[in-house]
Amino acid sequence: MPQTISPLELSSHNTLGSLWIAIDGQVYDLTEFAPNHPGGLSVLLQHAGKDGTAAYNAVHSPSLLQSTLPVSKHIGRISSPLPAPSTSTSRLSLTAPKPPLSSLISVNDFRLAAHTFLPPKTLAFISSAATDCITHRRNSTAYSDITLRPRVLVDVSAPVSLKTTILGQQVSSPIFVAPTSLGKTVHPEGEREIARACKELGGIAQVISTSASFSVSDVVQAALDHPIPAGGETGTGANVPVFLQLYVDKHAPNTEALLASLTSPDHLNDDNQQQSANKIKAVFLTVDAPVPGKREADERVPTDNPPSSPAAAAATTTPMATQLTPTSDSSGSALGRLMASYISPSLTWQTTLPWLRRLLPRSVPLVIKGIQTAADAVLAARAGADGIVVSNHGGRSLDTSPATILVLLELQRCAPWVFERVEVFVDGGITRGTDVFKALCLGARGVGVGRAVLYGLGYGREGVKRVLEILNAELVTTMKMCGVTSLDEIHAGLLNTRAVDHLVPNSLSEEHPYAKWRRAKL
Ligand code: HEM
Ligand SMILES: Cc1cc2nc3c(=O)[nH]c(=O)nc-3n(C[C@H](O)[C@H](O)[C@H](O)COP(=O)(O)O)c2cc1C
Numbered sequence: 001m002p003q004t005i006s007p008l009e010l011s012s013h014n015t016l017g018s019l020w021i022a023i024d025g026q027v028y029d030l031t032e033f034a035p036n037h038p039g040g041l042s043v044l045l046q047h048a049g050k051d052g053t054a055a056y057n058a059v060h061s062p063s064l065l066q067s068t069l070p071v072s073k074h075i076g077r078i079s080s081p082l083p084a085p086s087t088s089t090s091r092l093s094l095t096a097p098k099p100p101l102s103s104l105i106s107v108n109d110f111r112l113a114a115h116t117f118l119p120p121k122t123l124a125f126i127s128s129a130a131t132d133c134i135t136h137r138r139n140s141t142a143y144s145d146i147t148l149r150p151r152v153l154v155d156v157s158a159p160v161s162l163k164t165t166i167l168g169q170q171v172s173s174p175i176f177v178a179p180t181s182l183g184k185t186v187h188p189e190g191e192r193e194i195a196r197a198c199k200e201l202g203g204i205a206q207v208i209s210t211s212a213s214f215s216v217s218d219v220v221q222a223a224l225d226h227p228i229p230a231g232g233e234t235g236t237g238a239n240v241p242v243f244l245q246l247y248v249d250k251h252a253p254n255t256e257a258l259l260a261s262l263t264s265p266d267h268l269n270d271d272n273q274q275q276s277a278n279k280i281k282a283v284f285l286t287v288d289a290p291v292p293g294k295r296e297a298d299e300r301v302p303t304d305n306p307p308s309s310p311a312a313a314a315a316t317t318t319p320m321a322t323q324l325t326p327t328s329d330s331s332g333s334a335l336g337r338l339m340a341s342y343i344s345p346s347l348t349w350q351t352t353l354p355w356l357r358r359l360l361p362r363s364v365p366l367v368i369k370g371i372q373t374a375a376d377a378v379l380a381a382r383a384g385a386d387g388i389v390v391s392n393h394g395g396r397s398l399d400t401s402p403a404t405i406l407v408l409l410e411l412q413r414c415a416p417w418v419f420e421r422v423e424v425f426v427d428g429g430i431t432r433g434t435d436v437f438k439a440l441c442l443g444a445r446g447v448g449v450g451r452a453v454l455y456g457l458g459y460g461r462e463g464v465k466r467v468l469e470i471l472n473a474e475l476v477t478t479m480k481m482c483g484v485t486s487l488d489e490i491h492a493g494l495l496n497t498r499a500v501d502h503l504v505p506n507s508l509s510e511e512h513p514y515a516k517w518r519r520a521k522l
Helices: 007-012 041-047 053-059 062-068 107-117 120-127 134-145 190-200 216-225 252-262 271-277 296-300 310-315 335-339 352-359 374-382 404-414 433-441 451-457 460-481
Strands: 003-005 020-023 026-029 074-078 164-166 169-171 175-177 206-208 242-246 283-286 366-371 387-390 423-427 446-449
Touching (some): 041 053, 053 296, 120 296, 134 404, 190 206, 190 451, 206 216, 216 242, 252 352, 352 366, 374 404, 433 446, 446 451, 446 460
Parallel strands (some): 242 283, 366 387, 423 446
Antiparallel strands (some): 020 026
16 A cells, blocks of 8 residues: 655755655655666656656656656655645746856766756757657667777877868768757757857758757858867868758648758759769768657757747747648647648659659759668668768657667678768767767768757857867777777677677568568458
């Protein structure tokens, strides 16, 4: 029989020695768990002795409590309603004090710091992932399961350059900014601030979402207008490596108009002239979200509607996408889902790729983002794509789809020729230079970073810059420790993948290896 606990009794368990929190009317004893909480001890202490429902639901699914905490730690239910926590869930300005930027030295630090000052709705939108968040977690843990095989007694005194090219564009690092929507929910200058940071770092590639808070033209202009600080990287000059991530609109003429506005007509024959006339240097067609993923943390935190301030209204304005107003419905309040209802669910290999190829000038490469099997990578290469992004939308679309680094292994095992034919990129779960290194070892030309950049964006361009600098520096350290000083020297032999090899499919076949049963037609 669970106990009934009064709010007064709950409030007395608010220390490290006895740490109780109420979630959804139930009281949990988190004293033993707290020091090992992956989200840090301080966030639990902040809610100790109080109602932590809103904070918990903003980042976790209810099943996490059931699956992780021993039943004995569920000590009862609260006897009477608790006062609502003081933090408003609809606040859209950065008001809480932030840990100093100089104290953050890893992507993980940025993630934890963001949880202390970003508004709950913004946090729920960014950090959430589909249903039980299993793919989201595995994207990261699969990297830990792959180990390095460092080579020693190699002279690594030479400076390491991370400069490379992505889709023909000079970039200062193989790490690129993955497309994320609604940048203004994090910072008033959203994607423009990210562009400034990318420029200061000598030209990091940035993929702009169709659902971004600013148009591609605005983002490119912000980068062009931004002065390079004295002593900063000279970088790629006026050539801003900005790519467009494309969601095809249910109303196809909207997409046609968007692409026409961002590319020059094909009558320019000189390829160089045409390159510079195009505002976008490539199009990344996203194919892993034909319907929105079910992100429960985002569903649970109410939307700010009607908007409580002009800033809040601006945060959900999307100049390149069909404009929608996020209004809660019977499924909940997920910003991701409510803002994504313009996206077409009827794309196909047969019709969509030829249609896009016709709309785009020859000089604009077409990349398919959201490849999750080697079989689809093969189809993309055969369909004439110039690149693919092995991605599962950061675990936000279909939960239990495979960790992206395992898909890269599948591609190496089942169709290695694809790496020769198209540029292969990967994103999802990158938090360390070692992760980037492992992806490069397995053939990735570039490695995308989504949430980490958004956590950095909470500090504006200095934060974005610091996140990317940390990843670059960790990558360089990893390279040297493994006995390489140039990107061309990186190869798969520097990895031991045996702990995950059994998870990697060994055939392109659509059939299951032994379960051949099919449902008879009714
Ligand atoms: C008021 C209660 C709680 C709050 C406010 C809270 C908050 C957080 C935050 C801010 C993070 C970092 C999120 C991120 O990675 O983006 C986190 C991570 C995590 N927390 Fe909690 N937490 C709470 C209770 C719990 C409980 C009770 C459990 C398990 C029984 C738990 C398990 C985890 C796990 C496994 C992670 C790793 C990230 C993930 O979900 O993949 N948390 N938590
Ligand atoms: C807040 C947020 C918004 C996103 N919006 C888009 C989007 O508009 N288009 C898209 O193709 N991918 C989108 N993604 C997915 C990212 O491009 C990328 O695949 C993913 O974030 C990589 O995983 P990571 O966050 O673990 O680095 C979004 C991801 C996040 C976290």
